Amino acid sequence: MADTSTDHSAAAGIDLSQFYQVFFEEAGENLENMEQLLLELDIEAADDEEMNAIFRCAHSIKGGAATFGFSDVAELTHQMETLLDKLRRHELVPTPPMVDVLLQSGDALKAMLGRHQGSGGEEVDTSGLLFNIRAMVAGEAPPAAEAPVAKAQVPAAQAPVAAAATAATTGKRIVELRVGPLNDLSQADNLVDLFKEITDLGTIEPLPDDPSLDATRRFKVETASAESELLDLFTFHVAREQVAFLPYGDAATPAAPAAQAEASEKGYGFFDDAPGAPAAAQPVAPVSAVEPQQPKPATAVAKPAAPKAEKPAAALEASTIRVSVEKVDQLINLVGELVITQAMLAQNSRGLDPVVYQQLVTGLTDLDRNTRDLQEAVMSIRMIPMSTVFSRFPRMLRDLANKLGKKVELVTQGEATELDKGLVEKITDPLTHLVRNSCDHGVEMPADRIANGKPEVGTITLAASHQGGSIVIEVRDDGRGLSREKLLRKAREKGIDAPDSLTDSEVWNLIFAPGFSTADVVTDVSGRGVGMDVVKKNITSLGGTVEIDSAEGYGMRVAVRLPLTLAIMDGMSVGVGEEVYILPLSSVVESFQVSQEMVKTIGGSGRVVEVRDEYMPVIELEKVFQVPRFDWEHNSGIMVVVEAESGRVALLVDELLGQQQVVVKNLETNYRKVNDVSGATIMGDGRVALILDVGSLVRRSRH
Amino acid sequence: MHSILAVDDSASMRQMVSFTLKSAGYNVVEAVDGQDAYEKAQGRSFDLVLTDQNMPRMDGISLTKKLRESPQFKTTPILMLTTESSDQMKQAGRAAGATGWLVKPFDPTKLIEVIQKVIR
């Protein structure tokens, strides 16, 4: 819930808070847009249209913030707008520090808006940013460190200190402002300038000096701002003790000079003799036929499609429709259930005589095809382009590279590649870690790169593509790559068995061993000390795989492979006792029949089976899941070899039941995480079958 | 019933203005920028045009100029919604043929007050 604004909402009995949500969304989009434009800005050859666009972003936020009473946001955006205005008029030349301060201001605005929306967080102190922006506007270079608010030392003032900062913002009022005693009377001019720069501050006019007051200037100020706010601003230029607010209209003061044009008090005005102006006796324009206009309800959730009467401005608006996530998820659930019901019908109708029930059977076949098509179409609704994942990296990389003193360029490929919405949130953290790694450990310092005959600016590439039923996301860099020697040494230090006979790719995979983290410099805000092992675990839990490739001196490539969607999976069903279990088809390597003699015991506990020339650990699903047996004949005669986390095991089952697409259901919703189980599904007969977590089964075999 | 063309690239501003005006009994047509407004103005007239200044594609001043070129809008009141009341703005507005200006931020009451002065 947004906090209430100040004056405006009470006016005209119109509750402005109904527009807040739209404003917040709009402001959010403007901020994102502005950040992107700032990051893409070429300082040396700044495009006019780009500068205008950035200006408009700030301007738009300011307009809304001021109208709806978010004055902190309005103030900061106003300052940004002033700077941007000068930049777009070429009165100032853009510099990297300017871009930095604008980016930081964008962050501050995001935080402030978040607070107004009720998402909590600390209060944002914008004084440093405001100070820096002002300095830049004035053509000075801002100090490198945070700018302190300068408070000049002052002799005991004669003017009384301004009243306690409890003055409420209760609409416009007129006060007398006294500034002094001043060493330099022109300091008071700065205050006048303030009012010029910040129009919503109010108006200020000089008053004749009072001879009884030494070196003091007097002004008539009309303002709706609290005295404390004004003081905060004034104290950039004069000391707090030199400022005094007095009620206006003190009889002792001489008559003030004629007030400015009424426009500044009324906030509107008309041009004399302009067409349509009220003073002129203009004939009323003929009333045209009323064009029916559908009102747009200002709902936060599920904005309806734009009514046909309105032509969208940007081409993009015309072809998209906004729908709430809950509606999409519900749609997906319903289709999932339809798939299950259809499968049940298909199964139950298998025994029907196709001649007698010809129409029914044909109908069911059609239903099968329709359901499949519907399912594909619906799943694709959840697919969103990778660009949404990639969008945060330019900024993150820029900040990180700056901090580390490195020069890095980010290249993205395949932004249009789509992936399931559910994956997007989960893939962001692991990818962030990989990009950080490349920047931190991969890309060398500029001087080192030059010394090695490389270009000074390193390149990190993020590439996404579809391959088969998966999406592959790569993080590549042209840095120093991995050192086989170092990794082997480190592994041995940690007591990991690392003989020289390991292949390169096996050596690279050592990075994923728990606790291996190569001196991870935790420079990020989250400070979670994430290691590559966590990245791998995250990816595996999504049903994906990670591969590393590297050439020392040239760079490194990490490829993350993920199933296209979390919700539906190709499964192989196996029978153990009376129970059915599902294996992800993508993890099944092969299967074969076994007899008891082929399974050997090692060391009294582990069992292995010979597969071609190697011995593979055996996991008896009957034992793992304590499946009850009702006849005492040992029925398990099939081995299914599965692979996960660079390891393979052979699962001992009774029989292979079939392959089918399964809708993955969550166990944790109503129950809890179950060991060795990654989810559940509903079979054609309506019963629940558990989907096995192959990774965790493989890990079992390693102990 | 009087018709007003409200032009602003900010959706929240458009909504606020639209709601306010409709509540006061006016019919409102919204446009997202100068270009959109100009297209919507073709072949019809309005009792009043309210336009923001800084917009993509075509800004408020250009819109005002273009509207004044067509017969239906020669005498239509056109009010600029502006975030500043500088002399520079006033000159540009007057030169383009605007009727007057209203400074942002404004509250709904003021909006109605000003509109009632120009729409008879």
Added chain:
Amino acid sequence: MGMMEKLDVQADLAREYLTFRLGDEEYGIDILKVQEIRGYENPTRIANAPHFLKGVVNLRGTIVPIVDLRMRFGCSSAEYNAFTVSIILHIGQRTIGVVVDSVSDVMEIPAEAMRPAPEMTSAIEATYIRGLAQVGERMVILLDIESMLMSQDMGLVD
């Protein structure tokens, strides 16, 4: 807090209770938590779960765990026949099913009819018993089914 005070706290409302039988005893639970009543179907077993957690079933596309209350309460027998009933409950954000012998009816139990349960050892900890209600000839044990199902030893919650 003594039993009397506990009753006072709960005595503000007369609530409606769904009553059911477990063995020889009759229990009542807050009707507002009941989503629906179904027959018993064989759940899919979950390994290493407590013995009273029979497994999970498919409830119109949602996976729901099933707890056999007769086993939980240590009743002498727990049969599964045509009369066995599953009560599907909505507890917090979760949907959970409990198996009982049969369902009786829904009754409104006024606060005056509630009495504290006597101190005695039973399979059900006293904390889960809201009180005893005498309704005509029947004695109904009123359960705080939510606390019970959400407790650690039920094994439903991580």
